[in-house]
Amino acid sequence: MAGPHTYDVIVLGAGGAGLMCAAVAGQAGLRVCVVDHAEKVGKKILISGGGRCNFTNLNPLPERYLSANPHFAKSALGRYTAADFIALVEAYGIAWHEKTLGQLFCDQSAKQIVDLLLAECAKGGVEVKTGCSIADVAHRDGDFHVATSQGPMMAPRLVIATGGPSIPKMGATGYAYDLARQFGLKVVEPRPALVPLTLRADDALFRELSGVSAPTRVAHRKTQFEEATLFTHKGLSGPAILQISSYWRHGDAIAIDFLTGLPQGSLLDVKRSAPQTSLLNALTHHLPHHLPQRLAEALVHRLGLSGPLQHHADSRLQAAEAQLRAWSFSPSGTEGYAKAEVTAGGISTAELSSKTMEAKHVPGLYVIGEAVDVTGWLGGYNFQWAWSSGVVAGEAMAHSVHQASTVVKATPMQRNVQANS
Numbered sequence: 001m002a003g004p005h006t007y008d009v010i011v012l013g014a015g016g017a018g019l020m021c022a023a024v025a026g027q028a029g030l031r032v033c034v035v036d037h038a039e040k041v042g043k044k045i046l047i048s049g050g051g052r053c054n055f056t057n058l059n060p061l062p063e064r065y066l067s068a069n070p071h072f073a074k075s076a077l078g079r080y081t082a083a084d085f086i087a088l089v090e091a092y093g094i095a096w097h098e099k100t101l102g103q104l105f106c107d108q109s110a111k112q113i114v115d116l117l118l119a120e121c122a123k124g125g126v127e128v129k130t131g132c133s134i135a136d137v138a139h140r141d142g143d144f145h146v147a148t149s150q151g152p153m154m155a156p157r158l159v160i161a162t163g164g165p166s167i168p169k170m171g172a173t174g175y176a177y178d179l180a181r182q183f184g185l186k187v188v189e190p191r192p193a194l195v196p197l198t199l200r201a202d203d204a205l206f207r208e209l210s211g212v213s214a215p216t217r218v219a220h221r222k223t224q225f226e227e228a229t230l231f232t233h234k235g236l237s238g239p240a241i242l243q244i245s246s247y248w249r250h251g252d253a254i255a256i257d258f259l260t261g262l263p264q265g266s267l268l269d270v271k272r273s274a275p276q277t278s279l280l281n282a283l284t285h286h287l288p289h290h291l292p293q294r295l296a297e298a299l300v301h302r303l304g305l306s307g308p309l310q311h312h313a314d315s316r317l318q319a320a321e322a323q324l325r326a327w328s329f330s331p332s333g334t335e336g337y338a339k340a341e342v343t344a345g346g347i348s349t350a351e352l353s354s355k356t357m358e359a360k361h362v363p364g365l366y367v368i369g370e371a372v373d374v375t376g377w378l379g380g381y382n383f384q385w386a387w388s389s390g391v392v393a394g395e396a397m398a399h400s401v402h403q404a405s406t407v408v409k410a411t412p413m414q415r416n417v418q419a420n421s
């Protein structure tokens, strides 16, 4: 019987992080195999950004990532930057545009990003095995032995790039955490993030607004996002809510400012200029950013303020304005992994080198991408983390192999990295 296929690197997971890492290591001359149980690679890339992939953000500041160690992501994000990935995208002639808040999307299709990654892998002679499930991983005599549905393979380096469990129907699993535990690495309790929040039955009034969206500022403790909130039949969604959901914990309240952007005292100003008008009219017609009618009706109903504004004392209107600026919701939960764009938590950064992504106590084992306890904001931050962590791991592996030799021929992708390091 033939022995296991031997490689320098086996990458588990052909998402953004795994493919990027494989390409870098392959182009540095390493024999690399990427294994994925899905029938095609990069499935989350293909559906991301409404099919146009929000592939990075112009400002991927480390403070826009959540992690038990907020400093961990700095090193990788600094070594392989958004500018580096943009240069790669441009080298492939992929047209892109900024949609909002520094979020960059392909003009045409997310498939262009997958094709780019596969082309980079091909340049590095990377073997990509899809529809290949992993039965077992063992570590003996300095090698990782991987038993797969397409036969056994072994390598002195193994990269965990199987992501997190969000959207299981796309083939997402918590396998990274199982493997981490097998190797004695701690896992920070994973939880759904960038996910719609659900409301209790007593907030039914707001659930009846399903489909209504409004500009808001949503706050959880000191964290705030000024974007749209969308009411759904289960609760709250929209970019502001998805963002805050990553910070929200069970039992916490969130506060929504429905008058965001308006100066303090706006209701009293309307009372002075149009004393006959009602609060409902003020919210839907008089104030510069008009609230949707159904939302305004629900808010006014809850506030119990009917009739002309001139019939209400200034103090009552000030109190109503204060409530409209910090409307408190106590979500009952989230819509879970089925609807979560990412998973927060994951393999503890305390176990990994931030410079190489290698496990501190398991030489040759690397963890990258969403499997790690690093979670970005909505808006291209998570793909940037996938690229950055993938590149630094790929380079570190190449470096460890080539340490002894004199010159490593720089590939175009590496030249980008070096120019910015």
Ligand code: FDA
Binding pocket: 012, 013, 014, 015, 016, 017, 018, 035, 036, 037, 038, 041, 042, 043, 044, 045, 047, 048, 049, 050, 053, 054, 055, 056, 132, 133, 134, 161, 162, 163, 164, 166, 167, 170, 171, 172, 173, 174, 175, 340, 341, 342, 368, 369, 370, 371, 379, 380, 381, 382, 383, 384, 386
């Ligand atoms: P990713 O999950 O992409 O890849 C993991 C791979 O491992 C998959 O191919 C999977 O099949 C494979 N795998 C899992 N378990 C396995 C097992 N047991 N055996 C073998 N293979 C296994 N981010 C962003 O920055 N901009 C955006 O526009 C979007 N949009 C977006 C939309 C939607 C609907 C979702 C769900 C997510 C996004 N994201 C996003 C988040 C982004 O997709 C995510 O953070 C990255 O894809 C993570 O990349 P990874 O390579 O780490 O994991």
